[in-house]
Structures are given as C-alpha cells and as structure tokens.
Amino acid sequence: MTNQSTAIQATTRQQKAKTRLPFASVAANFVLISLASVVALPYVWMVLSAARLPDEIFTNPFGFPTDFTILFQNISQAFKIAPVRQFLTNGFIVVSAILLLQLSIAIPCAYALAKFRFPGRSLLLALVIAALCVPIQVPMLPIYIGLALTKQLNTYFSLILPFVISPFAIFLLRQHFMTYPDEIIQAARLDGFTEFEIMTRLMLPGARPVIAAFAVFSITTHWNDLFWPMITVSSLTMATPPLGLLYFRDGDIGANYGALLAGALVVVAPMMLVFFIAQRQFIRGMTMTGLR
Secondary structure, three states, rough: HHHHHHHHHHHHHHHHHHHHHHHHHHHHHHHHHHHHHHHHHHHHHHHHHOOOOOOOOOOOOOOOOOOOOHHHHHHHHHHHHHHHHHHHHHHHHHHHHHHHHHHHHHHHHHOOOOOOOOHHHHHHHHHHHHHOOOOOOOOHHHHHHHHHHOOOOOOHHHHHHHHOOOHHHHHHHHHHHHOOOHHHHHHHHHHOOOOOHHHHHHHHOOOOOHHHHHHHHHHHHHHOOOHHHHHHHHOOOHOOOHHHHHHHHOOOOOOOOOHHHHHHHHHHHHHHHHHHHHHHHEEEEEEHOOOO
C-alpha cells in the first residue's frame, strides 16, 4: 500500500508539473516577445518614417505609410545628397581590416596561453584580463598624439590602429582552446604536425562558432563607433557610416527627415544582415565559451 500511494503521489506531481509547464512556457514567451517589441520599436519607426513625406512624420508619426514607393525615393535622394556609398565603403574597409588583424593576433596568442607552458604565462593572462577592464578611451590621447606627429590622421591606418589588439578576443578564444584535449595535440605532434598546423587544422575548425560570435561583436562595435572617427577624421571622403550621418545631417538636406532616416536605414541594414546570417553560430559560440 505504501508503494502504491507513493506511485500515485509521484504520478500526481508529474501531472501537475505538466499542467504548469505550458503556462510557464507561455508566460516566458510573452515576456520575451514584449521585450523584443520594445527593442524593435525604434527600428520599425525608422522604417515607417523613411517611407513618409517629411510633413507626415510629424503630423502622423505612428501611422502606417500609404505609399511605400516614397521609401525608395528617400533612399535615392539620400544617395544623391550625401556620399553614402563612400561612407559604406569606408565602413567595410575599416571593420574588415580590424577583424582580420584582431583574429590574426588573437588566435596564436590564445593558443599559446591555452596550450603552452612557459615562464610568465600567468602574468600575461592577468594582463589580458586587466586590459579588459580598461576603457578604450583611456589610451586614445597618446595614440592621437602619435598619429598627429607622424601625420597619419585622417587615414585608414588611424581608424584601424587602436583596435588591432583585442584582449576580449584573446580571452574568448583562450577559454575555448582550453577545452580541447591535450592528448590529441600530443598525438598530432608525434605524427609530425607543426604548431601552426595544429592550430589551423585542429583547433580552428572547432572554434568557428566562437570566431563567428566574436566577429559579430567586433563588426557591430566598430561599424557603429563614432567616438574615434570624430577625433581622427576631418574629411568627408574618410568618414565612416555613423560619422557620415552627422555630415549628412549638417549638409544641404535641411528638414527632409525622410531622406535622413532613409540614410540611417541604409547604414543600419548591413549590421542587421550580418547578425541574421551569423545568429546561429553566434548563439553556439556564446554557449561554447560559457558566456551568457
């Protein structure tokens, strides 16, 4: 009888848990959808406003556009008023160069910190972690003075140089490389693999989700960066997309907010596309490194 009552109680608890589960799932989805709606609202408003005439933006700010051909007219006008293509080209060059250089430095550094034993390794790792705590604005003044003395301001070099070394990338990849079995690496060395071959042929294929996650961080951060370009760039031809929007605002566009928002939409669209393409790898990379 005791066993029967225990089984009945366990079955009852399971049934209650099953009935609570759908409610919890619905509540969680409701909260997530509500938060996503709040985050997406400015972007939706930007798209809707870019598809209106300037006077409609203020008279009916949250209304649905009646003619979406106005959106393409505003985009066309934005490209005519400001050199949007040049802004986008500069942005692609800068973020691509920064990402490639960051990975070229971070991957071997992370591999060495994760799998090599040498004097000072703990100190180097501590310095990497300490560098994560230093805001990027702190070393900007000496870097700016050095670039000014060497007459490298207003160049791609000046836009790329401060971000070539990424302590975050080194730490992120090091955490992933630490999970790779040492036995496989030792076996590869016995088979005649060089350290470069071990790193590129064994370690990197499994690190693709982590690299994709970091790439999303790096590309969005430097694409949206306004602080450093405002300091180093003084010409319209070298402006990055966020800085270009400031020139766009201060140019001959006047009160045509529809074209201004269309230009902002064109600038934001590549980053949204990058995230949608890499979102699955991005989530895998975050879970693999233990970050939340």
